[in-house]
Amino acid sequence: MTAEEAATAAAQWQPVARSRTYELVITAIEEQIITGALGVGNPLPAERDLAAKLQVSRSAVREAFRVLEAQGVLRSAVGSGAGAGTFVASMPSEALTRFLRLHIALSNFAFADLVEARVTLERSSVALTARHPHPERLTAVRAAIEIMDADDVDRTTFNDADTAFHTAIAHAGGNRLVTAITVAIRNAMRGRILAAFEEIDDWPALREVLRSEHRAILAAIAAGDPATAAALAEQHIRSAYELLPALHDDPA
Amino acid sequence: MTAEEAATAAAQWQPVARSRTYELVITAIEEQIITGALGVGNPLPAERDLAAKLQVSRSAVREAFRVLEAQGVLRSAVGSGAGAGTFVASMPSEALTRFLRLHIALSNFAFADLVEARVTLERSSVALTARHPHPERLTAVRAAIEIMDADDVDRTTFNDADTAFHTAIAHAGGNRLVTAITVAIRNAMRGRILAAFEEIDDWPALREVLRSEHRAILAAIAAGDPATAAALAEQHIRSAYELLPALHDDPA
Numbered sequence: 469m470t471a472e473e474a475a476t477a478a479a480q481w482q483p484v485a486r487s488r489t490y491e492l493v494i495t496a497i498e499e500q501i502i503t504g505a506l507g508v509g510n511p512l513p514a515e516r517d518l519a520a521k522l523q524v525s526r527s528a529v530r531e532a533f534r535v536l537e538a539q540g541v542l543r544s545a546v547g548s549g550a551g552a553g554t555f556v557a558s559m560p561s562e563a564l565t566r567f568l569r570l571h572i573a574l575s576n577f578a579f580a581d582l583v584e585a586r587v588t589l590e591r592s593s594v595a596l597t598a599r600h601p602h603p604e605r606l607t608a609v610r611a612a613i614e615i616m617d618a619d620d621v622d623r624t625t626f627n628d629a630d631t632a633f634h635t636a637i638a639h640a641g642g643n644r645l646v647t648a649i650t651v652a653i654r655n656a657m658r659g660r661i662l663a664a665f666e667e668i669d670d671w672p673a674l675r676e677v678l679r680s681e682h683r684a685i686l687a688a689i690a691a692g693d694p695a696t697a698a699a700l701a702e703q704h705i706r707s708a709y710e711l712l713p714a715l716h717d718d719p720a
Numbered sequence: 721m722t723a724e725e726a727a728t729a730a731a732q733w734q735p736v737a738r739s740r741t742y743e744l745v746i747t748a749i750e751e752q753i754i755t756g757a758l759g760v761g762n763p764l765p766a767e768r769d770l771a772a773k774l775q776v777s778r779s780a781v782r783e784a785f786r787v788l789e790a791q792g793v794l795r796s797a798v799g800s801g802a803g804a805g806t807f808v809a810s811m812p813s814e815a816l817t818r819f820l821r822l823h824i825a826l827s828n829f830a831f832a833d834l835v836e837a838r839v840t841l842e843r844s845s846v847a848l849t850a851r852h853p854h855p856e857r858l859t860a861v862r863a864a865i866e867i868m869d870a871d872d873v874d875r876t877t878f879n880d881a882d883t884a885f886h887t888a889i890a891h892a893g894g895n896r897l898v899t900a901i902t903v904a905i906r907n908a909m910r911g912r913i914l915a916a917f918e919e920i921d922d923w924p925a926l927r928e929v930l931r932s933e934h935r936a937i938l939a940a941i942a943a944g945d946p947a948t949a950a951a952l953a954e955q956h957i958r959s960a961y962e963l964l965p966a967l968h969d970d971p972a
Contacts, residue, residue: 494790498818501825503911508826534783535790538746541822559826566750567819570793573753574760574811577897584844585897592840643833645824646840649901659755 489524493532496522501541501556508558512542515554539563561648568652579660579716582653583709587702589650590634593641594685594701595694600642606690608636613682616675623665626675631658633682637689637701664714674711681707741776745784748774753793753808760810764794767806791815813900820904831912831968834905835961839954841902842886846937846953847946848893858942860888865934868927875917878927883910885934889941889953916966926963933959 500506512518515533519526533554536542540563544554572582597605612633616626631654638650668674681704688697709715752758764770767785771778785806788794792815796806824834849857864885868878883906890902920926933956940949961967 490786491790498822501822502908504825508828531786534742535787538743538787539791539819539822541826556826558828559823561827564820564823567791568816570750570753570791571811571816572897573756574793574808575813575816575896581895581897584848584895585901588840588844588898592836596836643836644827645829645833645837645905648823649837653897 489528490531490535493518493522493524493528494535497532497536497541506556508556510556512554512556539567561644561651564648565652565655568649569656572653572656579709582657583705586650586653587705589646589653590637590701590705591698593638593643593646593650594689594697596641596643596646597637598689598692598694598697601689601692602640603690605640606636606686609633609640609686609689612636613679613686616679616682621675623671624662626678627658627662627665630661630678630682631655637685640689660715661712664712667714668712677711678704678708741780742783742787745770745774745776745780746787749784749788749793758808760808762808764806764808791819813896813903816900817904817907820901821908824905824908831961834909835957838902838905839957841898841905842889842953842957843950845890845893845895845898845902846941846949848895849889850941850944850946850949852894853941853944854892855942857892858888858938861885861892861938861941864888865931865938868931868934873927875923876914878930879910879914879917882913882930882934883907889937892941912967913964916964919966920964929963930956930960 497506497512506512512533513521515526515529519529522529533542533544537544537554540557540559542554543557545552612629615621615629616633618625621629634654635647635651638647641647665671665674681700685697685700685704688700749758749764758764764785765773767778767781771781774781785794785796789796789806792809792811794806795809797804864881867873867881868885870877873881886906887899887903890899893899917923917926933952937949937952937956940952
């Protein structure tokens with residue numbers, strides 16, 4: 469084999485990772501936001517001007533705008549006045565919840581990893597809430613408990629109120645980032661938790677365990693006892709996982 | 721005033737929240753994923769078929785596919801063989817990191833909230849890592865420390881290695897969801913931390929404090945001491961925040 473033949477044999481051809489133009493435009497816009505050059509409410513250059521600056525086609529810019537609008541990063545106002553054009557939007561928390569929910573559905577995180585993440589975040593939320601237990605912030609927590617305490621509450625209603633309970637505690641903690649992530653994870657688990665509830669034969673017994681755990685967490689928060697509240701929240705999340713065998717089967 | 725007049729006076733006209741057709745298509749596809757009807761690797765119906773099923777135009781379907789591809793939810797393979805078409809992709813962690821980074825940049829979370837979230841997540845990561853301190857998992861942590869320990873390392877290089885240090889510890893903890901969130905938050909803070917470094921007069925003194933804190937965290941992890949590692953990580957994140965006054969000015 470000649471050196472030339474050896475070189476040919478060794479050559480590995482991989483498909484070229486080709487970024488489409490609109491993806492490059494998206495990256496360029498995101499960079500401006502990350503560095504702080506573009507902030508919430510700032511206008512973007514007109515389609516034609518941005519296309520010229522980036523040396524791409526106007527359709528690539530239009531495409532990029534559309535993708536970023538769908539993600540809640542940009543918003544556009546139609547018309548021809550001063551208020552018209554494309555602007556940087558303040559991504560709503562719902563956008564994060566929606567994205568995380570999809571991501572969790574697709575990334576096949578081990579359920580045990582989700583449980584561990586919830587333990588971490590919710591220990592922090594309940595402790596923060598217990599440090600400053602404003603009664604008015606706990607109204608939504610109490611409302612969720614009342615729904616779960618109703619006689620003969622069914623699994624679906626209970627699961628929705630259970631989600632609301634954990635969401636309300638996260639809100640009461642006051643850290644918006646921790647809240648957004650906690651709510652997204654609990655929401656992403658909603659469907660699988662309901663399915664796991666459906667497989668439980670003695671629903672009234674399980675319901676009673678969960679009810680008393682929720683009440684104990686609220687009592688520790690209202691008493692201003694962060695350490696107990698955190699320990700009870702951790703125990704509640706872990707024991708619910710243990711009591712619901714259907715959650716242990718990770719999707720393939 | 722007649723009853724009719726009263727009703728007219730009370731009528732409140734709000735702009736109609738109009739979803740564009742491709743957004744409805746996106747929602748329809750996301751629903752299928754959340755409920756588990758569509759999983760990673762599953763093909764979507766052809767553009768024409770999906771348009772017929774949803775009773776929308778083909779261009780709305782094309783638009784929705786493009787948005788979801790840009791988010792890493794779908795991937796399409798060109799050609800005409802059996803492997804061609806549009807498929808559900810497994811969203812990579814980088815997609816979550818990228819989305820969260822943008823979200824943090826745009827949502828104006830109070831810096832104190834980011835610090836609190838980091839404390840919560842990184843306490844958990846270092847404790848997990850310390851419970852199972854595989855030496856090979858700590859290689860990247862040591863490499864980052866070496867870069868920061870170099871004589872006369874400048875602020876930019878130090879900040880990049882500092883980010884790498886926290887990222888490597890999160891990875892070593894092994895919880896992919898906690899890792900993705902931790903990495904996103906530290907990355908989102910990168911620019912502001914560098915700017916805060918730049919405002920420090922006695923850079924060598926600050927650098928030395930951070931170096932010794934990093935080494936102490938690694939030592940506690942390597943010694944298999946979760947409680948000490950968690951306490952040191954918390955102390956490190958809080959004291960860095962205290963030592964960098966520029967971080968205390970929240971953006972308006």
